Amino acid sequence: MRLKVLSILLAGLAMAPAWAQNWPSRQVTIVSPFAAGSGVDLLARLVGNELQDKLGQPFIVDDRAGANGNVGASFASKAAPDGNTLLIVTPGIAVQNKYVYASLPFDFARDFSPIVLVAKAPMMIMVNPALPVHTLAELIAYARANPGKVHVSSSGVGSQPHVTLEMIEGIADVDMTHVPYNSASQQNTDLIGGQIEAGINYVTTTIGLAKAGSVRALAVTSARRLADLPDVPTMREAGFPDFEAVGWYGVFAPKGTPDPVARKINPVINGWLASDRSRQPLRDLGMQAAGGSASDLQAWIVAEEARWGAILKKVVVPQ
Numbered sequence: 001m002r003l004k005v006l007s008i009l010l011a012g013l014a015m016a017p018a019w020a021q022n023w024p025s026r027q028v029t030i031v032s033p034f035a036a037g038s039g040v041d042l043l044a045r046l047v048g049n050e051l052q053d054k055l056g057q058p059f060i061v062d063d064r065a066g067a068n069g070n071v072g073a074s075f076a077s078k079a080a081p082d083g084n085t086l087l088i089v090t091p092g093i094a095v096q097n098k099y100v101y102a103s104l105p106f107d108f109a110r111d112f113s114p115i116v117l118v119a120k121a122p123m124m125i126m127v128n129p130a131l132p133v134h135t136l137a138e139l140i141a142y143a144r145a146n147p148g149k150v151h152v153s154s155s156g157v158g159s160q161p162h163v164t165l166e167m168i169e170g171i172a173d174v175d176m177t178h179v180p181y182n183s184a185s186q187q188n189t190d191l192i193g194g195q196i197e198a199g200i201n202y203v204t205t206t207i208g209l210a211k212a213g214s215v216r217a218l219a220v221t222s223a224r225r226l227a228d229l230p231d232v233p234t235m236r237e238a239g240f241p242d243f244e245a246v247g248w249y250g251v252f253a254p255k256g257t258p259d260p261v262a263r264k265i266n267p268v269i270n271g272w273l274a275s276d277r278s279r280q281p282l283r284d285l286g287m288q289a290a291g292g293s294a295s296d297l298q299a300w301i302v303a304e305e306a307r308w309g310a311i312l313k314k315v316v317v318p319q
Contacts, residue, residue: 023083023261024057030251031087033072035065039121039204039285043249044088046281047118050272051265068092068159070104077106081256086265087112089250091160095304099312100158101319112252114297115262116269119287121247122222123161124206124232125168126215127198128191136218136238139198143174150176153187153199158316161200164221164245166311171240191215202247203229204286221245222288248290248304250297262294 030048034040041063048059064072073093079085087093092100094108125136133139143150154161157180169176179196181187184205191199192214199206203220207228210217219238220226235243251269253261272278273289282289292300 021260023258023264024055026084027058027060028083029060029062029079029085031072031076031085032061032063033065033069033076033088033090033093034063036063038065039202039287040088040090040249042285043119043282043287046278047088047251047269047272050277051268054268054271055264068097068100070097070101070106073108073112074105076252076254077111079254081254081258083253083257083261085254086115087252087254088118089252091247091304091308094250094301095308096158096160096163096312099309099316099318111255113255113257113262114294114301115251115253116266116294117248117250117290117292117297117300118269118273119249119282119285120222120290121249121285121287122203122220122226123164123200123245123247124203124210124220124229125198125200125218126191126206126210127218128194128196129213129216130194131197131216133218134216136233136235139218140172140174143176147175148177150198151179151196152176153179153181153191153196153201155184155187155201156180156182158312160245160247161202163308163311163315165200166315167245167307168235168240170311171243188215202286207286224288226286226288227283245307246288248300249287250300266294 030044032041032044044061048061052059064075069090069092073087076085076087098104127133127139133142152165154165165178184201187199188209190196209215210229217229217232219233219235221235223244225234270291273291278289
């Protein structure tokens with residue numbers, strides 16, 4: 001009997017590599033942890049279309065929004081590690097949410113394996129045009145001359161814009177009043193209307209306002225300038241050396257997914273990111289191509305935790 005059981009186990013192990021090499025053999029689900037029509041959803045569909053085209057099986061997007069990505073991540077963490085469920089991971093899921101929420105229904109480091117960093121999403125620092133500042137240095141000088149009187153909006157406590165604002169204030173040794181919003185549209189409305197003097201949010205939600213002159217863009221938080229805002233300096237150019245603070249989007253799989261799955265997905269996405277096919281769609285989303293290996297993505301997350309962890313501990317009270 002023992003020999004029979006052993007032979008069955010060995011046969012299963014022998015079949016596993018062959019199965020993984022033949023992946024995908026059926027439909028694959030990409031979980032988008034934000035609502036249909038969001039930047040995450042649209043990026044997931046671009047990724048899915050490319051994988052479907054190159055790997056020959058349907059890749060469908062399943063939007064499971066809620067709790068800053070926790071709902072979708074929880075669902076994906078419970079999926080079988082067979083390569084047929086993938087997750088688009090955001091900074092909240094990987095880094096921020098464990099500081100914002102008293103408990104999480106998953107453990108990110110334990111439950112997921114990295115595949116590829118797809119894109120980065122810079123933020124924009126902006127002011128109401130009536131404020132007498134035209135550069136980031138002038139905004140900082142104005143805030144120093146008027147301590148606590150410059151109100152800066154973000155997309156919520158513990159959000160990437162909020163912790164980026166905290167980092168900027170710490171580096172510049174300046175005090176501005178943070179005003180969190182749950183709605184980007186309301187944040188933009190109040191900034192345009194003058195209820196708020198300044199704001200920081202993703203370029204995706206603000207670039208149209210800057211182009212129209214409804215707000216004055218002072219700087220972007222990416223390492224390089226945006227093609228659609230060529231006259232707006234980066235933070236580095238505005239006097240913050242080595243500064244980069246971005247939203248980002250990576251493809252992950254449930255822990256235990258066979259390595260050949262990642263080895264098939266990674267070069268397909270890197271090839272797409274290096275091609276002209278990705279340039280305009282990412283630009284339309286206010287994103288910049290990333291790419292790299294799975295180990296590059298893991299190193300990025302370690303660096304993100306080191307960059308933001310201490311700030312999050314200081315400014316966030318878990319819900």
